[in-house]
Amino acid sequence: MSSKNSPSVPSRNPVGGHVPVAGGLASVGLSYARDLGAEAVQVFVANPRGWATPPGNPKQDEQFRAACAAERIPAYVHAPYLINFGSHTEATVEKSVESLRHSLRRGREIGALGVVVHTGSATGGRDRAVALRQVRERMLPLLDELTHDDDPFLLLESTAGQGFSLCSRTWDFGPYFEALDAHPKLGICLDTCHIFAAGHDLAETGGMKQTLDLLVDTVGEGRLKLVHANDSKDVVGAHKDRHENIGTGHIGEEPFRELMSHPATENVPLVIETPGGKEGHAADVARLKALRSR
Numbered sequence: 001m002s003s004k005n006s007p008s009v010p011s012r013n014p015v016g017g018h019v020p021v022a023g024g025l026a027s028v029g030l031s032y033a034r035d036l037g038a039e040a041v042q043v044f045v046a047n048p049r050g051w052a053t054p055p056g057n058p059k060q061d062e063q064f065r066a067a068c069a070a071e072r073i074p075a076y077v078h079a080p081y082l083i084n085f086g087s088h089t090e091a092t093v094e095k096s097v098e099s100l101r102h103s104l105r106r107g108r109e110i111g112a113l114g115v116v117v118h119t120g121s122a123t124g125g126r127d128r129a130v131a132l133r134q135v136r137e138r139m140l141p142l143l144d145e146l147t148h149d150d151d152p153f154l155l156l157e158s159t160a161g162q163g164f165s166l167c168s169r170t171w172d173f174g175p176y177f178e179a180l181d182a183h184p185k186l187g188i189c190l191d192t193c194h195i196f197a198a199g200h201d202l203a204e205t206g207g208m209k210q211t212l213d214l215l216v217d218t219v220g221e222g223r224l225k226l227v228h229a230n231d232s233k234d235v236v237g238a239h240k241d242r243h244e245n246i247g248t249g250h251i252g253e254e255p256f257r258e259l260m261s262h263p264a265t266e267n268v269p270l271v272i273e274t275p276g277g278k279e280g281h282a283a284d285v286a287r288l289k290a291l292r293s294r
C-alpha cells in the first residue's frame with residue numbers, strides 16, 4: 001500500500017503481490033501488503049487446494065474494499081487450483097462450477113477487479129475439442145451471470161504445459177476464447193513463468209515483445225488484465241511450474257522491464273507469486289518498481 005509520500009497518480013503498472021489472508025482479509029492481508037509496499041493485491045477467498053466455499057466476514061470485506069478503493073489498490077482473487085473445466089469426471093466439473101461461482105461472487109463482495117482461474121486440462125484421454133465443448137457448456141453460463149456493474153472479470157491463466165493442458169502457448173487462448181464466444185467479461189492473466197515454461201523464450205532479445213505481440217494477435221487488444229510476474233527456476237520449454245525471485249531465474253530482469261514498456265501492458269498491474277516469504281516478496285516488489293522507472 002502506498003506510503004504518505006507516494007505519488008497520488010497511480011503508476012502505469014502497479015506492482016504488488018499475492019498476500020496471505022488467514023486470520024482476516026483486511027487485518028492480515030492489507031498489513032502484509034503494506035509491508036511489501038504493494039500497489040496491487042491478490043488473495044484467495046477459499047482454501048486453494050480444496051473445494052470449500054466459505055462465506056466472508058462482512059466487516060473484513062468492507063474494510064478491505066474501502067481501503068483498496070481509498071488507496072487505489074487494484075485487488076484480484078485467485079480461484080482454487082483444483083478447478084478443471086476440462087475434466088472427464090463429472091463430480092470434478094460440478095465442483096469446479098460451484099467453486100468458481102463462489103470466487104466470482106466473493107470477488108464482487110470484496111471489490112476485486114478480476115478472478116483468476118487456470119485453464120485446465122483434458123483428462124481421461126479426451127480430445128481437446130471435447131474438453132473445450134465442456135468448457136463452453138459449463139463456464140459460459142458463469143460469465144453470463146456477471147451482470148452487476150461491479151462484477152469482476154474472469155481472467156484465464158495458462159499453465160506451464162504439463163500433461164494435457166488446454167492452454168499453455170499464446171495461440172491456445174484462441175480456441176478457448178472462441179469456446180466462450182470472446183465474452184466481454186473475459187480477460188487474461190499472463191504468468192511469465194508459465195508462458196516461459198510452455199516454450200516462449202522471454203529471455204532472448206525481443207522475446208518478451210514477441211510473446212506479448214502474439215498474445216494480442218490471438219485475443220485482441222484490451223484483454224490482458226493482469227500479469228503474474230514470476231521468474232522461473234527451470235529453463236525455457238521445461239513445462240515445469242516452479243517460480244523464482246525476479247532476476248534470479250532463467251528469465252532474468254531485463255524482460256520484466258520490456259514487459260512494462262509494451263503497449264499491451266498499459267495500466268495492467270503486476271502481482272508476484274515468488275518464494276522467499278515476506279522479505280523475498282518485498283525485495284521482488286522493489287526490484288520490479290526499480291525496473292519500471294528505468
Ligand SMILES: [Zn+2]
Nearest residue numbers: 157191228273
Ligand atoms: Zn500464476
